[in-house]
Amino acid sequence: MKILVAVKRVVDFNVKVRVKADQSGVDLANVKMSMNPFDEIAIEEAVRLKEAGIATEVVVISAGPTQCQETLRTALAIGADRAILAETDAELQPLAVAKILKAVCEKEQPQLLIMGKQAIDDDSNQTGQMAAALLGWPQATFASKLTVANGEATVIREVDGGLETIALTLPAVVTTDLRLNEPRYATLPNIMKAKKKPLDVQPVAAMGIDVAPRLKTLKVTEPPKRSGGIKVADVAALVAKLKNEAKVI
Amino acid sequence: MRNDREAMEFDVVVVGAGPSGLSAAIRLKQQAQKNNRELSVCVLEKGSEVGAHILSGAVIETRVLDELIPDWKAKGAPLETMATKDKVLFLTEKSHIRMPTPPQMHNKGNYIVSLGRLCRWLGEQAEALGVEIYPGFAAAEVLYHEDGSVKGVATGDMGIAKDGEQTAQFQPGMELHAKQTIFAEGCRGSLTKTLFEKFDLRKDSEPQTYGIGIKELWEVPPAQHQQGLVIHTIGWPLSTDTYGGSFLYHLENNLVAIGFVVGLDYSNPWLSPYEEFQRYKTHPAIRPHLEGGRRISYGARSLAEGGFQSLPKLTFPGGVLIGDTAGFLNVPKIKGTHMAMQSGLVAADAIHQLLATEQSAGKEATQYPDSLKKTWMWNELYRVRNVRPSFRWGLWGGFAYSALDTALMGYAPWTLSHHEDHSQLKTKDQAHKIDYPKPDGKLTFDRLSSVYLSNTNHEENQRCHLQLKDAAVAIAINYTRYASPETRYCPAGVYEIVGEETGAPKLQINAQNCVHCKTCDIKDPTQNINWQVPEGGGGPNYPAM
Known part of the structure; x- marks a missing residue:
């Protein structure tokens, strides 16, 4: 069984981002970029399935500029077998990425497409769902446990108020939640070996896919500054404030 | 000896991707290319990426950059x-x-400039020449041959919990063996500190300040x-x-x-x-x-800030110190980047020569300090050696002395000493x-x-x-x-x-x-x-x- 894992290069989670002066977006100049943490969980899960003898090959794909190769190398160091970069400098929105994934799935024919439930930069939480719809595959989002046996995947999903267990026939799309696993470190020997693994660069322009953005960003602003808290004398005062000032109860 | 660590052999391992370490790595590869030799150079950097731990003013002189990469402008160096x-x-x-x-x-x-950006650019130049740079890996231990010479370094273990126990994520460090190891850790390098002791490198120098x-x-x-x-x-x-x-x-x-x-x-x-x-x-x-x-x-x-009189011995069997971990900084000029890079270049040349000889592993690159003494840098550092210590007499005393020192062009027949900061x-x-x-x-x-x-x-x-x-x-x-x-x-x-x-x-x-x-x-x-x-x-x- 082949698994395709989609990874995104995003602003590193340690970076405190700041909005550009013209409000057109977040300033990315000189900022550290790394793999979307949810996608790291996706890679880890795929590699574990391979180590368990369930998967035979783990292919990792990313879409974006040349620098995404670094992200792919990290995935290869964690244990993916080979990588594909759908290269473009254009802005890619979830629908465009889903279309690229569809094209690659049609060519690679994986049984499972795994990716993070969302990326920590735009928090869209759309790509997995859109890819499943375009491919006509079943989908299990927010996975916190994944078992694959007899051509079927059983997924425990994190839903509001509890856990939901569903079964999917393969091929299927799974998006990962935080509790699925704790990814391993990419070790130095594995990073060295990853340099020699195959990485295939395919220009998006040659794929014949319309990746034009459908959404327009009007403006980006920083969240309002949090004002300082106050101490209340007793519970009654707290309730009164919640009722009359905050108007939340 | 630990047997759970993998090891890899390089000709040269550099500890630290700052201006000195990257300059040395670049120069080594340039020399190897010029002489049609195979030379493997690996740089370890504890920061998550090159430049992540670099902090400096910085106003820099370009004289060493001009020598190292003469077409830096065309290559898009971030000097704007x-x-x-x-x-x-x-x-x-x-x-x-x-x-x-x-x-x-x-x-x-x-x-x-932003020295962090400059280092990132130097890192790209180094990688283009075939230098292997591994950010995110800290050299945590110096490795020695049986004869006491430096064998290389080991990266730290990952996944050791607060209590010292191994977590599920535990991964042992890796040994990087080299014929010569270049320590370019920056000011107060933690491995350099152990080398000072092991090889008594500070015995003829004033305390560093x-x-x-x-x-x-x-x-x-x-x-x-x-x-x-x-x-x-x-x-x-x-x-x-x-x-x-x-x-x-x-x-x-x-x-x-x-x-x-x-x-x-x-x-x-x-x-x-x-x-x-x-x-x-x-x-x-x-x-x-x-x-x-x-x-x-x-x-x-x-x-x-100790300058000339605080420089340690720069070489020892199997390795050298370059950049600010050695202490190359011109205090009155408030600049060190040009000297850090220069020390990297001179050390690289000496190591390149040494590696051309047989049985170079564990040898001492003594040509490095010898050559360095003949460059402009040694003279520059010598002539300002008394400025910083004269400020022990306070701001006005330091001023008065510095004026005198400037009149003497730095050639006073005495050298003032330092005391230990702590x-x-x-x-x-x-x-x-x-x-x-x-x-x-x-x-x-x-x-x-x-x-x-x-x-x-x-x-x-x-x-x-x-x-x-x-x-x-x-x-x-x-x-x-x-x-x-x-x-x-x-x-x-x-x-x-x-x-x-x-x-x-x-x-x-x-x-x-x-x-x-x-x-x-x-x-x-x-x-x-x-x-x-x-x-x-x-x-x-x-x-x-």
Whole structure:
């Protein structure tokens, strides 16, 4: 069984981002970029399935500029077998990425497409769902446990108020939640070996896919500054404030 | 010997991807290409990426860059702002006097840069030449051959919990063996420290003396931005018995780099370099540069100020020291990058020659110091050797001496000595308390909101990388005698005294805040704090410092 894992290069989670002066977006100049943490969980899960003898090959794909190769190398160091970069400098929105994934799935024919439930930069939480719809595959989002046996995947999903267990026939799309696993470190020997693994660069322009953005960003602003808290004398005062000032109860 | 670690052989391993280490790596590959030789060069960097731990002013001379990569302009090196105007101000509390710019401080032809960005670019140049760079991996241990020569380094283990137990994520470190290992760790390198001891490299040198530099990057309204302006100040808010001063550089894109350096031989345990920096920004000559702007980055790093007489022996069997871990910094010029790079070049040439001979593993590259002594750099460093130590006579004494020294062109027949920074503290009762103003949240800030902007992060569940040799000393000596100076000199709020109100004070170490400046390792009065590398990738993530 082949698994395709989609990874995104995003602003590193340690970076405190700041909005550009013209409000057109977040300033990315000189900022550290790394793999979307949810996608790291996706890679880890795929590699574990391979180590368990369930998967035979783990292919990792990313879409974006040349620098995404670094992200792919990290995935290869964690244990993916080979990588594909759908290269473009254009802005890619979830629908465009889903279309690229569809094209690659049609060519690679994986049984499972795994990716993070969302990326920590735009928090869209759309790509997995859109890819499943375009491919006509079943989908299990927010996975916190994944078992694959007899051509079927059983997924425990994190839903509001509890856990939901569903079964999917393969091929299927799974998006990962935080509790699925704790990814391993990419070790130095594995990073060295990853340099020699195959990485295939395919220009998006040659794929014949319309990746034009459908959404327009009007403006980006920083969240309002949090004002300082106050101490209340007793519970009654707290309730009164919640009722009359905050108007939340 | 550990048998759970993988090992890999290289011709040369470089510890640290700063200006010296990258210059050495580039030069080695250039020499190998010129001579049609295969040469494997590997660079380890503890920061999460190249440049993540680099912090400097910085106004740099390009003479070594010109030699190393003559077409740096065409290759897109991030040198965008030429220094156009130099000002030196003497500050009093309310006013300032413009002073004549000392000859060493003329910056005509120099560039105002982000050294972090420059290093990132140097890293790209190195990789294009085939250098293997591995950021996110800290060299944690020096490895030795049986004959005592350096065999290489090992990276730290990952996934060791706070309690010292292995977690499920445990991964052993890796050994990198090399014919020659270049230590380019920057000021107060933690491995260099062990090498000093192992090979007694400091036996003929004066003690090293240091400074701590704290820096912020601001984005200011275009109307008050003057690209190319360079301002240095001395005087207020420091008292005349403390060595230090400020820098303020107007870079490109409405950016202003501002910072403050305090000599770590200061004597008042109540002094806080961080608070001095904060209140310095409120001076009427400085405030207008920042007002209405926003602070976008913060960080700190120590620097070696001992100069010529504090240089250690630079070579030992199997390896060399280059850059600021050796202590190449011209104090009156307040520049070290050109010297760090130069030392890297000269060391690379010597190592390249040595590797051409048979049986070069574990040999000593003595050609490196010999050649270095013949370059401009040795003379430059020699001639300014007395300036920094003359400030032991206070600001005015230092001025008077420096004037004399300038007249002598640095060729005085004597050399002034240094003392160890950690031995200079008075006790808390011998010195006056300093009352620092509260931060206003606009121009001045508290420590924690500052550390936040350094993007510092350490994996939480790991062994504390700041080890006390004797835990009791923190209270018995540091607290009782010096009022815990580490709570003030640490620019990142790592050290905290808790439980004072209950009468049982305890030192709490918030190691995850550490910005790797190494000040505690230098200034702790009994040298009780030992700074070791944390898990690779930890520490600040400076975008462009």
